[in-house]
Amino acid sequence: MASMPDWGTLPRMLRHQAERYPDAVVVADRGTTVTMSELRAAAAEIARGLLALGVGPGDRVAMWGLNSAYWVLHAFGIWDAGAVIVPLSSRYKGIEAAELITRTGVEVLITGAGPAETPLADRLPRLPGLRHVVRPDSGLRGSGTRIPLSEVEDRALAVRPPNLCEIMSTSGTTGTPKGVMLDHAQILRGYWDWSEIVTLDEHDRYPVIAPFSHGFGLNAGLIACVLRRATMVPTPLFTPDALMSLIASERITILAGPPTLFHRILDELDRASWDVSSLRVAICGAAAVPAALITRLVERVGLERVINAYGLMEGTVVSMTRAGDPVAVIANTTGRPVPGIEVMIVGDDGRPVPPGARGEILQRGYGVMRGYWDDPERTAEVIDAAGWLHTGDVGVLDGSGNLAIVDRKKDLYTVNGFNVSPAEVESLLLMEGSPAQVAVIGVPDPVTGEAGVAFVVPRPGVALDPEALLAWARAEISNYKVPKRVVVVDALPTNVNGKVDKLALRRDSRAMPDG
Incomplete structure (x- = not known):
């Protein structure tokens, strides 16, 4: 490199x-x-x-x-x-x-x-x-x-290199987004290496x-x-047809986005004749990328490379697939750690697990954030004394060192590539005034990858209108945080510890008709 x-x-x-x-x-x-x-x-x-x-x-x-x-x-x-x-x-x-x-x-x-x-x-x-x-x-x-x-x-x-260059907002599980502190040196190194692999x-x-x-x-x-x-080529707003026109007119060579973006491109190619011959590399960061999507991109578009990668705001770039990796590796893993980054998988006891076993992903190296802005306590919760960042994601390392993301330990879901904190959406929806309690979960969605469903208990004496609450949300909060659906309930299920039982809500959501 x-x-x-x-x-x-x-x-x-x-x-x-x-x-x-x-x-x-x-x-x-x-x-x-x-x-x-x-x-x-x-x-x-x-x-x-x-x-x-x-x-x-x-x-x-x-x-x-x-x-x-x-x-x-x-x-x-x-x-x-x-x-x-x-x-x-x-x-x-x-x-x-x-x-x-x-x-x-x-x-x-x-x-x-x-x-x-x-x-x-x-x-x-x-x-x-x-x-x-x-x-x-x-x-x-x-x-x-x-x-x-x-x-x-x-x-x-x-x-100076250790000086902060950016404070990035990231979704949290406590309802308040956190400010991730990153410095000049780690940003330069992380994205120099990222660019080299790409x-x-x-x-x-x-x-x-x-x-x-x-x-x-x-x-x-x-x-x-x-x-x-x-x-x-700064792109202010994404629409599939505008992107296709841009690729053709600007002779675009590199394209990055979630799997849904590439599915839409292939749909556009099926509907119309677009010149996308200039494209050579696709970067598709996701826990899993359908193998059929990779094959279609290579065959239909003529790409040289399809790359999968894993990173998080607190840890910049963690792992990437490399040239020569077979489709199975790109589809099912996010590749191997980038230079200067260590990855370890640990069980609930905090000890490393053998290759092939599930556990929490820990990361150490230059890419780990300098901490959360003005929040040493929450920083100490995720970065331990040995410098390991506890990502909250669940993964598996195979015998070749490829990292697969298999679950989230954190209660986040992803809409069109944006992480959404259920706790943040819950606290925002409560500001509308008519809900007494709100519980939000992420559910699979064929268009956006995942979408939010809000289970809402009305305040006493209030006739809560789901459409009115959604209209308020569209006016007051970011569009990707707006739930796809509001379900009015008399009470939220709780577990033996008295906390909202989101597993029960997920079961309930699967039994609901689409709409």
Whole structure:
């Protein structure tokens, strides 16, 4: 595997790339292109504006908007200012964004385009600690002329490899999302190695469909493209026909997403004649990928590689399949640990289990997060004294070291590639006012992979309308968190410990008619 240059930080990496490859096109966004030298110049101007607002080293700056060139420029501007980016999902509604902004102490929020016509900033309630909201029409470029460019350069070069570069929100089982702290060194190394295995290089054109607010979109998309001088094509919203048109018109070579994305592409190919001959690599991160899907992608599309991988926000990249792996390995496992990462499977007693036995996946190495923001107790719950991250996922290592993900120890489910915390959805639905109790479970769904079902006990004297509750949820919380169905019940089943018996709810959900 090729060694990564000794950059250490994202600002130094950008300067190296811009000096050596100034004309490399790193962003192609609906007719707008950005070269490496233009990215560096824009980032410095944005950092200048942030310094003028009083942003200091290590301060948190939130970024809120759909994938776009604007997002890319401002992300590198935040890093040039020595600040830490706190990405907010464009799907967030006001209460979700406000909670993360307040918890991480964000004082400056940069907003870009949102999925609806209403400006994103207008969704927020008034937040006392938020000093500045930068809207797309105001911007930061040209706003910091009183700050010498030399001061920006000094700030950028003062960033050190162990300094935090991002705080990523991740679903939790307690109802409150956690802020995962990641530093410059581990992000650079993790996604250099990821790109090496994927064979991403300067000849590739890569649509980043995963939101930049998500760890994959930001790190394996935005950052990886600058690392490898690939041209990223920010994709604000996914629709199958628009993606097919994009692949044909932009001569896309790399594509990443959940299995549902690739099923939809194959469906489109069955319906119409699209030119997808430029595609060469598919990255399909999932616990299991149907072998028939892999075979169809290779035969129908002509792909060189289909790659499966496993990672988590707290541990960056853990394992990946490699060139030459047979279809059975790609379909049933997430490959072998990446360089610098150890994986161990342990039983309920905490001791390693033999190959082929199930147990919790533990991970150790450079990719393990620096902890949860301002939450040492929850950090200590998942990272033990020996440095092992307890992932909460259940897996099996085979005799060749391939890791299969077989279950979740945590109570999360996944909708279109997004992890959903039932506890978080439960606490959000209670805000509507009519439920007294809520229990949410994930169930299999043919379109989204999994979907939520909410079992709701109404407050005394309240006639709870499931459709009204769902309408409220669609208006107030991210679309992927909105349950597919609300079931009104008189009481929730409990186990011998008095906790809600979600196994019983799953049995009940299987007995329900589809709808």
